[in-house]
Amino acid sequence: MAEIVLDKVTKRYPDGALAVSDVDIEIADGEFLILVGPSGCGKSTTLNMIAGLEDITDGELRIDGQRVNERAPKDRDIAMVFQSYALYPHMSVRENMAFPLRLAKVDNQTVNQKVDEAARILDLTQHLDRKPANLSGGQRQRVAMGRAIVRDPKAFLMDEPLSNLDAKLRVQMRTSVSKLQKRLGTTTVYVTHDQTEAMTLGDRVVVMRGGHVQQIGSPQFLYEQPANLFVAGFIGSPSMNFLPATLENGGLSTPLGAFPLTDRIRLLVEGANAPREVIMGLRPEHFEDAALVDGQSTTFEATVDVLESMGSDKFAYFTVEGETATSAELEELAADAGSADLTDSGAQIVTRLSAASAAKQGTPLDVWFDADKVQLFDPADGRNLTYSG
Amino acid sequence: MTRTLDRPVARRAERKGLSEGKKAERKLGWMLCAPAALVMLAVTGYPIVYSVWLSLQRYDLRFPDQRQFIGIDNYVTVLTNSYWWMAFGVTTLITVISVAIELVLGMALAIVMHRTLVMRGLVRTVALIPYGIVTVVAAFSWRYAWTQDTGYLADLFAPGAALLTERVPALGIIILAEVWKTVPFMALLLMAGLALVPDDLLKAASMDGASAWQRFVKVTVPVMKPAILVALLFRTLDAFRVFDNIFVLTNGAQQTGSVSMQTYNNLIKGLNLGIGSTMSVLIFLAVALIAFLFIKVFGTAAPGGADERKR
Ligand SMILES: Nc1ncnc2c1ncn2[C@@H]1O[C@H](COP(=O)(O)OP(=O)(O)O)[C@@H](O)[C@H]1O
Ligand SMILES: [Mg+2]
Numbered sequence: 001m002a003e004i005v006l007d008k009v010t011k012r013y014p015d016g017a018l019a020v021s022d023v024d025i026e027i028a029d030g031e032f033l034i035l036v037g038p039s040g041c042g043k044s045t046t047l048n049m050i051a052g053l054e055d056i057t058d059g060e061l062r063i064d065g066q067r068v069n070e071r072a073p074k075d076r077d078i079a080m081v082f083q084s085y086a087l088y089p090h091m092s093v094r095e096n097m098a099f100p101l102r103l104a105k106v107d108n109q110t111v112n113q114k115v116d117e118a119a120r121i122l123d124l125t126q127h128l129d130r131k132p133a134n135l136s137g138g139q140r141q142r143v144a145m146g147r148a149i150v151r152d153p154k155a156f157l158m159d160e161p162l163s164n165l166d167a168k169l170r171v172q173m174r175t176s177v178s179k180l181q182k183r184l185g186t187t188t189v190y191v192t193h194d195q196t197e198a199m200t201l202g203d204r205v206v207v208m209r210g211g212h213v214q215q216i217g218s219p220q221f222l223y224e225q226p227a228n229l230f231v232a233g234f235i236g237s238p239s240m241n242f243l244p245a246t247l248e249n250g251g252l253s254t255p256l257g258a259f260p261l262t263d264r265i266r267l268l269v270e271g272a273n274a275p276r277e278v279i280m281g282l283r284p285e286h287f288e289d290a291a292l293v294d295g296q297s298t299t300f301e302a303t304v305d306v307l308e309s310m311g312s313d314k315f316a317y318f319t320v321e322g323e324t325a326t327s328a329e330l331e332e333l334a335a336d337a338g339s340a341d342l343t344d345s346g347a348q349i350v351t352r353l354s355a356a357s358a359a360k361q362g363t364p365l366d367v368w369f370d371a372d373k374v375q376l377f378d379p380a381d382g383r384n385l386t387y388s389g
Numbered sequence: 390m391t392r393t394l395d396r397p398v399a400r401r402a403e404r405k406g407l408s409e410g411k412k413a414e415r416k417l418g419w420m421l422c423a424p425a426a427l428v429m430l431a432v433t434g435y436p437i438v439y440s441v442w443l444s445l446q447r448y449d450l451r452f453p454d455q456r457q458f459i460g461i462d463n464y465v466t467v468l469t470n471s472y473w474w475m476a477f478g479v480t481t482l483i484t485v486i487s488v489a490i491e492l493v494l495g496m497a498l499a500i501v502m503h504r505t506l507v508m509r510g511l512v513r514t515v516a517l518i519p520y521g522i523v524t525v526v527a528a529f530s531w532r533y534a535w536t537q538d539t540g541y542l543a544d545l546f547a548p549g550a551a552l553l554t555e556r557v558p559a560l561g562i563i564i565l566a567e568v569w570k571t572v573p574f575m576a577l578l579l580m581a582g583l584a585l586v587p588d589d590l591l592k593a594a595s596m597d598g599a600s601a602w603q604r605f606v607k608v609t610v611p612v613m614k615p616a617i618l619v620a621l622l623f624r625t626l627d628a629f630r631v632f633d634n635i636f637v638l639t640n641g642a643q644q645t646g647s648v649s650m651q652t653y654n655n656l657i658k659g660l661n662l663g664i665g666s667t668m669s670v671l672i673f674l675a676v677a678l679i680a681f682l683f684i685k686v687f688g689t690a691a692p693g694g695a696d697e698r699k700r
Contacts, residue, residue: 014506053592074598086593090611099607100597147597 002064002154002187003029009059011045019045021211032181034202035191038336042211043191047157079148083160085140087132093143094128100151118146138169155187207231225389229329229382241349242325245280255322256300262372272385279325279377286373287351290366298371307361314353319346329382443666450660463667480647484628487567495575503583520573528637531566556643566634582616622683
């Protein structure tokens, strides 16, 4: 049980690379905190600094109010689960899980009792005498978890613990990790590059980019009130649609047509000192087949490129004529998603329509969108002009 | 009747196990290995067999007329000879002590080379210099260094004493020369082993509460055990045949001769082919026994070895 505070923590590697810069995070006792961001953004470095595996260049790390910058990993009483599991290949599952207790000179009987208990929780009882090499990926992952929980540490640190599992197992293990953490109530910092994991697991999520914290908040809050273009594009699947737009006399002119701003948005935009040229963001679920909506003020017509029916709803993809929105953040997101060179003519937008929609691939459709759900971003620095958090 | 029936069936089933392609591949494999295997047989098999043959004869080049097949008489002669056992003891002593020291120093050097971040190439090159120097040349420089009155090391540590003519100090100098020469080789083999230990494993051990020494003893050493065993095996086999250093430093005086020295004295100096060959065969058997023991230990201890896969 512990409260962990990162106070202006900075990491500069000996080769000069600035991996983490001025990170401020307060992790409450018992909280499940997620660090998420594209690969190379400094998540592992941050975690390793909390663990004590990397020195902190600048700033202070406090555990339960005490500065621990100079403390060795073994004196921090924190357990870590690695992406590679890092199981000791020469030890059986039992010995692996008992290792931290043996080092702590716990007596034999207690060791056996704790290992058996952890094995029972993690469903490893019948594998205790096997070597890690003979276990499946999921079992190895559980042994790694077991080794972390046996000694009742102040906090768990997990660095992409599920990344080496196949998709189905990952979803299963996600649930068990979440249950386990709730049951033990131990402060946990969990690193992932997968936004779905971040959204489903954590009490709070920290989005990082290039060594900087972009935003900290509950998953729902980040989804609804992203602080900037990067968070908006990173959180959510399928991701938010971005289009270039122009603010003029109380309205917005966009490739989807011109429409007036709702009062709520106009107030926010005025307060934010917005430029004329902006980027409009709209989530897929804020579109609907116009035939299914009453009082359809904001609609546009476009041809359905691709239709994916998911049963409960339908995803319709359109190409919108005109320019595409450009900004450094969007390029980085596209690069991270591996879709950097997919830009052809016009902007791709993804919409989520009701299952009742009569949309057909290759035919035009009238589409409605919720003008009050529009988010506007400053293309220069990416900040959210409609942020009300 | 049943016999004639099930035979072809069984044979056909056997053939099914290996497809035509597999068979051709296997044949090609044998053919590609054959030249190397033949050359090996010629250059190693033949001398061994010939030595064994010679060791079973009374055959002294000074008295070629008395050449005669005498069975194991030569072995009885050698194995009941106190000089042989003295040399055997000296060899074992040199082997055990020098390999033990080499393992410790080699490991230390390997860790230094593994961990060095700056000028890695230079450090590794410098460390390897002793191994690159011809043993006899190095042995001569050790001899000069330890020679009474003129040698700088002798001056430094024992002015006035003739260390190379006293048994215990002479053995110490021989071991020193051996160690100096082969630590780099040991370090190189061990460094390959250190590279086998994933960083994550050591980080995990730190998190689990292990001190640097505990990480080394409980994680690094067990994980790199196969590499350690290989290094030990190579060095032990080598050390057991120690010759050049002794030849140059003491020439076997004051009972500092190894079994190889004895063999040399009988075979080349004494021209006694029978006894000399017997000694070579005995050295060969001793070396084979060492290798066998190591591989036995290996087979039971190597991770992923036969016994682990059984489970
Ligand atoms: N040991 C190191 N030396 C120098 N730079 C490093 C080292 N480890 C990581 N980096 C750099 O620091 C940045 C953050 O790395 P990391 O924390 O591993 O990212 P993430 O875990 O988010 O993928 C990257 O740009 C990476 O290249
Ligand atoms: Mg990482």
